[in-house]
Amino acid sequence: MTLKLLLGLWLSLVIIVGIAFPITVNPTNWYDLPLVPGLEDKARIIFFHVPMAWVTTLAFITSLIFGIKFLSNKNMDNDLKSASAAGLGLMFCVLATVTGSLWAKFNWGSFWNWDPRETSIFVLLLIYGAYFALRSAVEGEEKRATLSAVYAIIAGVTAPFFIFVMPRMIEGLHPNEAIVSSGKISMNPTMLIIFLSSLAGFTSLFFWMLNLKVRAERLELKHYLKGE
Amino acid sequence: MNLISFSAENIAKTFNRRKIFNDISFTMKEFNSLAITGRNGSGKSTLLKILAGVLSPTKGEMNLVIEGRVIKKEEYFVHLGLVSPYLQLYDEFTGWENLDFFRKVRGLDTADEYLAELLSRVNLSDRKNDFVRTYSSGMKQRLKYAFALIHRPVILLLDEPTSNLDDEGIATVYQIMEEQKKSGILIVATNDKEDITMCEYVIDLNIQTLKKGEK
Amino acid sequence: MKTGSSISATWTIFKKDMYSELRTRYALNALLMFVITTLSVILFSIGNENVSPELLAGVLWIIIFFSTMSGLSRTFVSEEERGTVMTLHLIARPLTVFFGKLLFNLILLGALNVFTVVLYLLLVTGFSVVNYPIFIITIILGTLGLGSGSTIIAAIIAKANTKGTLYPVLSFPILLPLLLTVINATKLSVEGVPLVDAIGEFQVLISYLIVLLAISYLLFEYIWKE
Ligand SMILES: Nc1ncnc2c1ncn2[C@@H]1O[C@H](COP(=O)(O)OP(=O)(O)OP(=O)(O)O)[C@@H](O)[C@H]1O
Ligand SMILES: [Mg+2]
Numbered sequence: 040m041t042l043k044l045l046l047g048l049w050l051s052l053v054i055i056v057g058i059a060f061p062i063t064v065n066p067t068n069w070y071d072l073p074l075v076p077g078l079e080d081k082a083r084i085i086f087f088h089v090p091m092a093w094v095t096t097l098a099f100i101t102s103l104i105f106g107i108k109f110l111s112n113k114n115m116d117n118d119l120k121s122a123s124a125a126g127l128g129l130m131f132c133v134l135a136t137v138t139g140s141l142w143a144k145f146n147w148g149s150f151w152n153w154d155p156r157e158t159s160i161f162v163l164l165l166i167y168g169a170y171f172a173l174r175s176a177v178e179g180e181e182k183r184a185t186l187s188a189v190y191a192i193i194a195g196v197t198a199p200f201f202i203f204v205m206p207r208m209i210e211g212l213h214p215n216e217a218i219v220s221s222g223k224i225s226m227n228p229t230m231l232i233i234f235l236s237s238l239a240g241f242t243s244l245f246f247w248m249l250n251l252k253v254r255a256e257r258l259e260l261k262h263y264l265k266g267e
Numbered sequence: 268m269n270l271i272s273f274s275a276e277n278i279a280k281t282f283n284r285r286k287i288f289n290d291i292s293f294t295m296k297e298f299n300s301l302a303i304t305g306r307n308g309s310g311k312s313t314l315l316k317i318l319a320g321v322l323s324p325t326k327g328e329m330n331l332v333i334e335g336r337v338i339k340k341e342e343y344f345v346h347l348g349l350v351s352p353y354l355q356l357y358d359e360f361t362g363w364e365n366l367d368f369f370r371k372v373r374g375l376d377t378a379d380e381y382l383a384e385l386l387s388r389v390n391l392s393d394r395k396n397d398f399v400r401t402y403s404s405g406m407k408q409r410l411k412y413a414f415a416l417i418h419r420p421v422i423l424l425l426d427e428p429t430s431n432l433d434d435e436g437i438a439t440v441y442q443i444m445e446e447q448k449k450s451g452i453l454i455v456a457t458n459d460k461e462d463i464t465m466c467e468y469v470i471d472l473n474i475q476t477l478k479k480g481e482k
Numbered sequence: 483m484k485t486g487s488s489i490s491a492t493w494t495i496f497k498k499d500m501y502s503e504l505r506t507r508y509a510l511n512a513l514l515m516f517v518i519t520t521l522s523v524i525l526f527s528i529g530n531e532n533v534s535p536e537l538l539a540g541v542l543w544i545i546i547f548f549s550t551m552s553g554l555s556r557t558f559v560s561e562e563e564r565g566t567v568m569t570l571h572l573i574a575r576p577l578t579v580f581f582g583k584l585l586f587n588l589i590l591l592g593a594l595n596v597f598t599v600v601l602y603l604l605l606v607t608g609f610s611v612v613n614y615p616i617f618i619i620t621i622i623l624g625t626l627g628l629g630s631g632s633t634i635i636a637a638i639i640a641k642a643n644t645k646g647t648l649y650p651v652l653s654f655p656i657l658l659p660l661l662l663t664v665i666n667a668t669k670l671s672v673e674g675v676p677l678v679d680a681i682g683e684f685q686v687l688i689s690y691l692i693v694l695l696a697i698s699y700l701l702f703e704y705i706w707k708e
Contacts, residue, residue, distance in 0.1 A: 316568075316708075319571075319572065320571070321568050321571040321572065321708060322708045323707060323708065341575060341576075344571065344572050344573060344574070347572075349572055351568075353565065353568055354565075354568055354569060354572075355564055355565040355566045355568070355569060356566070356569065357498070357502070357564075357566060357569075358564065359502055359505045359506055360498075360501070360502070364501075368494065368498050369573055371490070371491070371494040372491045372494045372495060372498075372573045372574050372578070373491070373573055373574075374490060374491055414569075
């Protein structure tokens with residue numbers, strides 16, 4: 040209970056601070072954020088968009104781990120966790136895509152540019168979509184759990200190929216080149232702290248939501264079994 | 268030392284969280300025979316599929332030992348023959364081609380003569396070069412016996428052994444069952460009185476978990 | 483009796499599928515008709531336009547991808563539909579079945595791709611390959627990767643209740659890295675760069691193939707086992 044309040048407080052703080060702190064050319068006060076040429080106020084998206092994209096990946100890995108666990112012990116509870124994580128992952132994936140493309144509209148002039156990172160999130164979206172399409176197409180519970188775990192693993196081992204493939208295809212527009220230029224992070228300490236706090240906040244948010252979802256699904260299942 | 272021992276320990280199967288049966292246990296030695304009975308939908312066919320290694324049980328273990336060697340689950344098919352209504356042979360091939368395919372996949376060095384003998388035993392010699400799709404249901408059932416016996420299995424599993432067969436076919440099946448009891452283990456899923464009397468032991472799935480030996 | 487007989491058993495499964503296909507022509511007819519119809523639609527829509535060879539390199543792989551999707555699931559789906567899966571369980575190890583069917587799919591896709599590529603080179607006048615070694619290696623590696631990926635996905639969708647539309651949906655995200663790479667390599671062959679410049683593409687294709695085969699080897703039993 041207190042944990043939940045704390046998490047709410049934490050994220051509200053991150054959001055307020057991330058939006059309110061002024062951006063200046065020469066940060067002097069502790070609350071000043073540095074100006075990234077070409078990004079200006081639009082740089083603030085880093086506090087929200089990047090954590091969402093991170094949670095999308097984290098959710099996929101979580102789903103994958105529970106999928107592997109299911110295959111090794113055939114415990115249906117692992118499938119429930121795997122599917123719940125994937126459900127949240129899909130949600131965060133949509134959010135990251137929408138925030139990203141809104142930002143792209145204002146910065147690059149169009150909603151979608153097939154930048155390597157946009158393509159990666161698009162592929163993740165496709166994988167999540169395929170995962171749920173498969174789940175809804177299989178009737179037997181155990182079979183559904185097995186097949187979706189296997190599919191997640193296959194997707195998990197082929198997806199990293201994009202890291203090698205993408206740079207060969209299209210050059211990047213993505214601003215991590217501007218903010219993280221040649222290995223040197225041009226965030227000042229304030230910006231970095233807000234960013235990391237946001238990352239931590241979103242990560243906790245994901246695990247809290249996962250826990251909630253898993254418990255809700257378990258209850259629903261119990262209810263369904265009683266009804267039979 | 269025992270030649271063959273086939274045992275099941277607390278086998279249970281659940282389909283979509285619905286329990287079909289629970290705690291099935293038995294041990295069969297060479298020359299033993301077992302009948303599995305129960306009303307429609309009690310899980311006879313399901314249990315037989317589990318014993319054949321084509322379906323995983325939800326709980327429980329099976330153990331097959333042949334001449335002191337423990338057989339791995341993946342190798343059950345080498346020692347085991349199954350006839351079942353769920354079994355389908357290849358329609359677009361002839362009876363002979365089907366048997367030839369099974370022989371080669373299993374890596375048997377069975378001679379053509381043995382295949383011919385099997386086919387004449389199930390009375391299909393004159394139709395062996397016809398496509399299976401043109402067979403009657405009884406003829407398909409006969410071909411399944413040739414399929415199940417081609418590798419001279421140690422354990423023979425029969426699901427509704429006499430379905431679709433005429434009197435002559437039924438006589439052949441009983442003869443096969445008698446021979447199996449002399450060479451290995453016979454397990455039959457059936458509700459036919461005559462089939463049941465041919466077996467030493469009976470498991471009734473209606474009164475689950477109970478194993479009673481008759482005779 | 484392990485490896486030696488496993489190889490001959492794999493070969494037997496392959497031969498069975500081959501004869502079965504030659505008798506029923508389920509996959510072959512669908513595949514050929516697909517290639518011919520798509521190719522003619524493309525030819526109509528190109529008309530007299532000048533389309534860049536780079537774009538045509540992409541179009542070639544679109545035809546190959548979708549024709550793969552129209553027929554390569556048959557090997558597994560037909561066993562499932564006819565109920566012969568249990569029969570296979572009773573006569574062979576899971577991996578024997580998998581490799582037999584993989585071989586069948588690779589041969590089928592290889593033959594189909596030769597047909598498609600020759601037709602494409604003959605009919606699409608704007609498409610001319612400059613560096614043939616790059617082109618041929620790309621087609622071979624692309625066929626192997628595409629065949630392997632679509633075989634393991636075919637095994638999955640054969641177990642699902644709605645199979646048709648699911649196949650491309652599941653395959654696309656898995657095959658996308660391969661498709662992007664072969665399209666890129668085909669572009670290189672059209673541009674006529676020296677062979678060494680395509681080595682990077684080939685490395686991606688080879689490692690993709692190895693990863694897919696390894697993961698199929700590890701996971702097929704889970705899919706196959708009821
Ligand atoms: N693949 C499956 N998915 C879900 N339920 C199944 C499946 N296979 C069998 N069942 C269920 O398991 C139960 C047992 O079926 P099974 O075929 O083993 O019965 P049986 O004793 O052989 O019946 P019969 O005497 O009619 O042959 C049935 O209630 C059936 O509905
Ligand atoms: Mg039955």
